[in-house]
Amino acid sequence: MSEVVLETRDLSRHFEGLAAVDGVSLSCRMSEVHAVIGPNGAGKSTLINLLSGDLRPSAGSVFLQGEDITGLSSQRISRLGVGRSYQRTNVFLPFTVFENCRLAAQSQLDTSMRFFRQALRYRAVSDAAMRVIEQVGLTRQADKPVETLSHGEQRQVEIAITLATAPSLLLLDEPLAGMGAEESVQIVELLRTLAIDHAILLVEHDMDAVFALANTLTVMVNGAVLESGEPQAVRSNRLVQFAYLGEHDFEPNRV
Amino acid sequence: MSTRARWIALFVGLTLLFAFPLIGDRFYVQFVSKILIMTIFAGSLNLLVGYTGLISLGHAAFFGFAGYILALYSPDTEAAGLLTSLLLSVGSAALLALLIGLLVLRTGGIFFIMATLAFAEMLFYLFHDTAIAGGSDGIYIYQRPVLMIGGWQPLDLANSAHFYYLALFFSLAAIACIHMLLRSPFGHVIVGIRVNEQRMRALGFDTYRYKLVCFVISGALAGLAGYLAASQFGVVNPETLGWHLSGSVLMMVILGGMGTLVGPVLGAFSLMMLEESFQSITKHWQLLTGAVIVLVALYLPRGFAGLLRKRADTDKLPPPGAGGSGTPAAAERPHV
């Protein structure tokens, strides 16, 4: 088995007494796609926020490559090689696609406290930016401001800047939400390629994509883990079917 | 404006600025020197407000403090050396900016506005209420600083044309410096912070440190302006730290068009000339200034540069207010 990249132990987060995430323990290995599914409000996004440092856990711990990173700030966690994408597109809307990715790639420099040379002269940074733009398939849109792009293309930018920081662990919060069918296929292919040398924690509502990609599947309900294991085994679990998968055409609002 | 029209405007503007002392009356040469100093001051604030998205209402603190340092350093009977006193003043302003920045940058949004104003007022009271530097009357600099290279004195600051060219030199140098900064990796980071600070953190940037460095650079440039102002008039008083000056310079930044390189220049020239003409009309000229400010806030939030700029030829760095997906006012509005 490959090394464990991410591990959580009894991770919890309360909001005014309400447990949004309740004692979640899971792990994610190198080259593994660990999908987390569950109805809306199950705490999936909160879980990602706890892992990325956007939120501080109320209890429990998070380990990255064996190191305790519980409660570190998001910038520290990012610099340790964790990249996250957001469910609601969270990019630099007035900037071009290229500038979005270039700025994100600039975080690979040991420091950006560089005042004299032009940013565009840092070839390695620009090249890294162009690489991720190509990966998500936005080369033709590279010089357009993101705010002028379609919703689906903006979702691709979201993934591109997450990749541009060259993370080894990817935390993806519904990367396919709002994408057209064609783009979805392309991103699923991209994730499959990325999975070779990344650990990926994937929160996603698109069940076809989940079952196409996941090596491990965790079902969350009301902030807690209901079931976790091999995707096919989880799928056949009666409890899970009842709570969640029973509705074949998944509509989050009805659950 | 097209690129060509811009170059022509730049050329004409620079030619006029360089030739002005040859044709202008002494009073106007001094007045334009004063405006040039304000372009540096407004440019420094633009770095915070226009590019980094930090609204400081206490920027006069650094301007006035640098002037006070010059006044306190200058001996009564002989002139201070220009280079040493300049370094000392600007360095002190930078140090003050570091101290204040360490504190105020721990907050954001409206707190930042209030805290910058409060700390600047603290400094105002410090110099106003104590005998450190002449109290409310201020302190005189009897001898202008002197630049000596070997035994040669290339500049006489008491000569208004000489002073004019010194101010022009520093004004252009400051603009060039800001231009360089904005194109550097550092510049891209601070603009990214304005547009979406939360995402910058998620991308691994320690935004507090970048904002702090930007605050210090901005404070140092404001200090340069304050140094020049003090050596032009030979007097420093608590008003140079006051919030009316902070408000005026903020007005210059916005009137000209924040987040643009020429905005502060346009703003400094237009506001100073406007105020000068109001002062010739009535003793209660601030009533007119106030009305202009209100009208600008309501109808011209992007300033003059916003009027000139067409959507098609926007720079890569977008105008403020265009983005801001990160911290809308609503996000920091809490419960009652």
Next chain:
Amino acid sequence: MDPYIFLIQLLNGVQYGLLLFLVASGLTLIFGIMGVINLAHGSFYMLGAYLAWSLTAQLGNFWLALLAGFVLSVVLGILLEWLFIRHLYRRDHLQQVLLTYGLILIFSELRSIVWGDDVHSVAVPTLLAGSIPLTETLAYPVYRVWLSIVCVVLAAGMYYLIQHTRLGMMVRAGASNREMTQSLGIDIGLLYRLVFAFGVALAAFAGMLAAPVSSVFPGMGNQVLIICFVVVVIGGIGSVKGAMAAALLIGLVDTFGKVVEFEISGFRVLPELAGMSVFVMMAIVLLWRPEGLFARRLR
């Protein structure tokens, strides 16, 4: 310290703090509910004091002046909201800062045109002119006691209004969710207008109450605004409870800061630095709890 002097200073500190609370609570409510930072808030305090001075002279009666001044300030608040402030709700802080800064200049010049730039004083109304004797030589003015009581009553009324009435519920809902409030059929425009007018009236009323104990002078509005900013930064924004605690804290620190100066007047520098004490407190709060003492932690 002599216990009676201590008592007097304590009362003075509390009274100053309560007065600050009246001004700061308006500031914090207007920001908390409407999302508007109002730099001109101090101007209303100044206008209130000048109104008290000039109306007392015109009407010959402090109480009538207080009533007329209150009505005038409510009208002024409604007018200002309608003319300017309502255009700021969807704008960013910068435009709010700019516009309200412009208003400061306008109010300050209008005051100069109408009332001049002189310092004035307002006589304490005869009804409250007496003093409460503490010792043979020390006494405490009745007016100051009355002033504190009025402030406490107002604060309690405000607390009740916000926590227990339908209007207060609307205010709290408006603070947390503009769209939801609108969909509930609450006229948000009217609500905001009332909140703003209420805030203006509170500040002006504080100025009127303060007129007999402090002098009436041109810079008083800006002075109180700065201190209120310190109060809001320390207390946490939008929190009326925080504003109360911070205002009392500032009132006491400032008052006792000046007494300490008195006690160790052997030193030349220290007494002059007493005015710094409130800013030092703000610095400490920024270091320790940058979101303010009474705000929830965000992350």
